[in-house]
Amino acid sequence: MFEDCFKVSLPVLMTAVVILSSLLYWQYWRWTHRRMLELAKLVPGPPALPIIGNALIFMTKPEEQLKKIAGILDMYGQYARVWLGPDLNIVVKNPTDVRLLLTSNKVNQKGPLYDFMKPFIGPGILTGGPSWRNHRKIANPSYSKKSVHHYTETFNREATELVKVLLGKDPGVTFDLYSDMVQCTTQCVCQTLMGLSKEDSQNVLLMDDVVQDTQRIYDMLFKKMTRWWLQIPFINWLSGNLHKEKQILRMLDTFTSDILQKRRRALKVEDLGEDVMGIVDRYILSGELTDQEIKWETFTLFTTSQEASAKIASGVLLFLAYLPEWQDKVYNEIVELLGAEDEPVTEKQVKELQHLDMVFKETLRYFSIAAMTQRTVEEEITINNGKITLPAGTSLVIPIHEIHRDPQYWDEPLKVKPERFLPQNIGHRDPNAFVPFSLGPMDCLGRVYATALIKIIVVVILRAVRVEARGSPHDLPLNVAISVKPAGGYLLTARPRRTTNGLHRSL
Template identity: 60%
Template sequence: MSTLIDHQIENAKRVCQRCLVQQVGPPARSVADATQILNTLEGLLNKYGDYCKFWIGPNLNVCVKNAGDIRLLLTSNQLNKKGPFYEEMKSFIGSGILSGGPNWRNHRKIVTPSYNKISVQVYSKVFNKEARELATVLANKNPKTTFNVYCDVVRFTTQSVCQTLMGLSKEESKNVKRMDEIVALTQSMYNNIFENIAHWWLRIPGVKILTGRCNKEKYYIKLIQEFTSDILERRTRALNESGGTIEEYMGIVDRFILSGEVSDQDKRFEIFTLFTTSQEASAKLASAVLLFLAHLPEWQQKVYNEIMDVLGTDEDVTEDHLKQLHSLDLVYKEALRYLSIAAFIQRSVEKEITINEGKLTLPVGTAVIISIHMLHRDLCHWEEPNKVKPERFLPENVKQRDPNAFVPFSLGAMDCLGRVYATSLIKTFVVQTLRRVQLEADGNIEDLELHVAISVKFAKGYNLRARPRT
């Protein structure tokens, strides 16, 4: 194994010991790359209007900014194929739910019941238990010490996902092979994918070998295989011992096994895909909501008062409770707007389609690029888009805005599977946390640097302080 990989492993181990989620390696290049891409797209759109076209290698790309056409394209059956960018993901996650391919629709159909409202209500018991443990950890922090709350949150979102979607017990969740390294390196893996997307020359075999990227990617793939194989073996053994049948609330691993329609390798790919997109994305959004509340004390007080009025101090959080927490919902939606789950979406045109009120026809094979990050900051729809303002989602303000301007979970057949799951998990974590601690932070949240790659996050962490409530 090369020196680069040895360093990567040792670095990951050190990271796991002090904080499960610190990024391996400096993110500066990815930040610059993403900023350059966004600036280039924004410049083209400012010059040519809501539509611009350009070539990336042999692929014609059309970037669309018009909110109405974005909805049309994402919901059209003529674009149910992921674009060429997603090819760079397939070494890690195969041709499946996230990356597209011939089996994505069938795989999605198999696991969808695990994400519906009925299943999420059953998972609520786990969410509350893990959220209470998180709140206890935060309440025991030194109130004068600033820390990256994401490092704590992701431990408990990981446990929540393991005990629900993965179908593991609490004890099993603590002993899954290579899980600490997976959690520590997930962001580094996705940054590596984004760099390959942004720089075509990094995909050249000779360049990959000379730069050490080839060995690094092999290590990532080996890590994923060992992690997912352990989960798959545990659940296969458990189902064999119990004579398992499909139950209404079972996790995604059991559904894949019992379906009999998915190869073992595809199961492993989908386990990794759904594990990381559930625990890592939920952790980033939950941390963002907590950070917003730390920077906006008046909103923190509103949310806290609402929690006390609806639930009091001890009751478990239920779906009915969450529906009544309107202030929390406003802050949550603003976090979704400000930090897009997917910065870019790319689709391939499979059948000719017309947009721009019939003025523009997209031929078969065109790659359509939609920047959710840019849509959520478009001055045409958002006043002071670079400021954090939860009040923009008050009903009277929403009525004045194009409903197509806010698509945090995408749209159509390929939209985000986990919107109900993630929303319940994140809000439960916030409720249980605010019951126990008061959050504080320094400076202005708008001054915090963003890291834009496959998703959007705060480049230097989600740094705040927690003071126990009396």
């Protein structure tokens, strides 16, 4: 009988021990984090459950995550507190405080969400960690204005190749521009930032697979970021995601190893000038990175350059297709300032195209490169005119997509209106409400490079092709994950322009 009682009571005893241990740990955690808890009370936010916090709110589809954040901000204002388990997240939408925080040396590390990227790109420029400053410093000259000046020949040549592809399309058939655009930006990035020759760039192992799978990689990462159960190793394995991750890692290693080998061989016979040296060469010659670190940074800078540039360039042309009056303004400005002939375009020339710049900026506003960014607060910092203090260890969330759509700063934010970037309109708006490339020491490294690349591609295309789209661009259904893009793709048609004598332009 005694043994039977013991058998019955053992599970109960074990359950009691687990519950008691959890409660003791919970109390211990609250005591050691009492400063954080006190300061968190001063920030409005939804009621949090013990241990799991507000995690249940975000148990939804990945594309619904930002809508949840938007709903919280609508309810609580420009500052909101969200607990994800024991992690305190403070969402800040006030533009003045956004600038203060992103430029502060107290908020100079990426947030925990970036840890999910580290298996693919390691600790470095994009994910943060102890090495990001030095890795960025080494790569920075390849993104400088001097280097970009040398890259424009490649930009023009590859854009001309893209025009040939577009002129081969049936004028009556709608297609997704992105698939053709990303091939163009990929070649541009390979022949400039990666330092590859034209021949080598066309023969990198598995490059087509990497380009095609990039969005799948982003989607997989975003799901893991936003579905907490996938962060449990056993469930991640059971779902099949672990197998997919290993396949992707093998593919990326083959891809980056081939680029590294090609550049090591080339450096034995090439004597490159400082202004035309690619980032891979800089990392090799610095002697400060291991091969694995070079491969991580190679994929980081490859994918953030070619993929983001392709999305933005496709977005610009999509909006010009939807807004024929703006397409005419941009085209006429190109003809007036640069001429209609197929002469190469320089970075200096595209800076003069004010109408193109307005469409470019409106595209960046509507399709944010990063829907949100996260930082870790390393030292206490006070915001909201002294009313809120962010404690050390807090995860700061900047909802860039929501800032770019805040009606307080943007008239009819769901509409596409390039005129909102006219000088007279910019003057009436908080300049910090537009942060497409982020701010501070961790801002977008490739902003000068991408701006020149995208604008040159658009100019070369518009000289030869007229783009058209059906319907309206206003309130487009969006796919919001790591970046923002139209849910249906960049769908348009392309028709050859005609010269004054009625003949099709030839290339």
